[in-house]
Amino acid sequence: MTGPVTSNDVLSELRAALAPHGVFLRGVVGFAEEEAPVLTDGQPAKSVALLGNVGGSIWPAFQCWRDGRPDRGGENPLDRWSKAVIEPVAQYLGATAYFPSDPPWQPFQQWAMRAEGLQPSPLGILIHPQYGLWHGYRGALGFERELAATIPANQSHACDYCRDKPCLSSCPANAILADGFQITPCRTHLKTRQGEAGCLSTGCIARNACPVGAEHRYPVEQLHFHMAALNL
Numbered sequence: 001m002t003g004p005v006t007s008n009d010v011l012s013e014l015r016a017a018l019a020p021h022g023v024f025l026r027g028v029v030g031f032a033e034e035e036a037p038v039l040t041d042g043q044p045a046k047s048v049a050l051l052g053n054v055g056g057s058i059w060p061a062f063q064c065w066r067d068g069r070p071d072r073g074g075e076n077p078l079d080r081w082s083k084a085v086i087e088p089v090a091q092y093l094g095a096t097a098y099f100p101s102d103p104p105w106q107p108f109q110q111w112a113m114r115a116e117g118l119q120p121s122p123l124g125i126l127i128h129p130q131y132g133l134w135h136g137y138r139g140a141l142g143f144e145r146e147l148a149a150t151i152p153a154n155q156s157h158a159c160d161y162c163r164d165k166p167c168l169s170s171c172p173a174n175a176i177l178a179d180g181f182q183i184t185p186c187r188t189h190l191k192t193r194q195g196e197a198g199c200l201s202t203g204c205i206a207r208n209a210c211p212v213g214a215e216h217r218y219p220v221e222q223l224h225f226h227m228a229a230l231n232l
């Protein structure tokens with residue numbers, strides 16, 4: 001590349017490097033110094049590029065990576081795979097990588113609300129106008145330079161227009177209330193035989209009941225994988 005490296009160059013390289021793994025650039029957040037996450041050199045980040053899956057986009061690449069290892073990726077394989085895919089790109093671009101499951105937890109959902117204009121559903125998961133509840137975050141890259149922040153379109157919030165709200169009525173444990181998700185009844189239910197045959201094998205029934213972006217629902221094996229990871 002000749003001439004100064006622009007924000008567009010960095011984001012294009014990022015897109016090209018991650019797309020084969022089914023990981024997409026979801027948006028970019030710019031920070032004032034006092035709210036910024038810290039880079040590996042101790043300086044505040046000026047911007048963060050948010051990376052994630054849309055629908056089951058990561059599943060084929062993740063499965064292929066797992067199939068190639070004798071330990072199938074060991075403990076927390078999805079977190080290990082995310083690091084294997086994202087860390088080399090961070091290094092190449094001189095960025096700091098953050099991962100959603102690594103403490104201290106970075107505010108991934110707040111970043112997504114700013115970068116993509118999303119809002120939370122009653123399940124606690126942010127709902128996307130196209131992908132519904134079927135998307136997630138695999139990492140983020142912090143930069144010491146300013147990248148052009150994405151300005152979300154003025155998106156309407158799907159839950160405001162959802163008359164029947166099937167997510168509230170379908171949970172067998174009544175864990176989804178209008179004012180939020182209750183962990184204890186959900187966890188208790190998952191340990192029962194009914195929970196094992198239902199949510200644990202085919203995915204959270206309340207999440208599956210949402211009509212928005214239903215065509216992007218994760219494949220059954222992925223639903224099963226995420227539920228098994230929760231039920232520890």
Ligand code: B12
Pocket residue numbers: 099100101105106107108109110111123124125126127133135136137138181183186204226227230
């Ligand atoms: C701890 C945690 C949980 C806890 C919730 C405990 C709690 N009451 O906070 C538990 C284990 C219950 C949980 C469950 C799930 N989680 Co969770 N979780 C997280 C984690 C690692 C940290 C949350 C946090 O405190 N962040 C720090 C604060 C400062 O950041 P924040 O942006 O301000 O956090 C917001 C959330 O805490 C949110 N919130 C509050 N209560 C709850 C409860 C739930 C269930 C969720 C999802 C969010 C949520 O409100 C905050 C304000 O915006 C995040 C990753 C991350 N780093 O954020 C994922 C995350 C929020 N989880 C996520 C998901 C997908 C789930 C599950 C659906 C997993 C699954 N089975 O597929 C389930 C929910 C359904 C269910 N039946 O359990 C996604 C959400 C993606 C999205 N589209 O919004 C995230 C971002 C992880 C990721 N890799 O993408 N989760």
Ligand code: SF4
Pocket residue numbers: 121122123127158159160162164165166167168209210211212
């Ligand atoms: S079922 Fe309706 S209220 Fe529930 S998450 Fe989906 S759109 Fe929102």
Ligand code: SF4
Pocket residue numbers: 170171172173174175176185186187189190199203204205206207
């Ligand atoms: S996993 Fe099952 S019990 Fe838990 S919130 Fe979803 S539907 Fe309810």
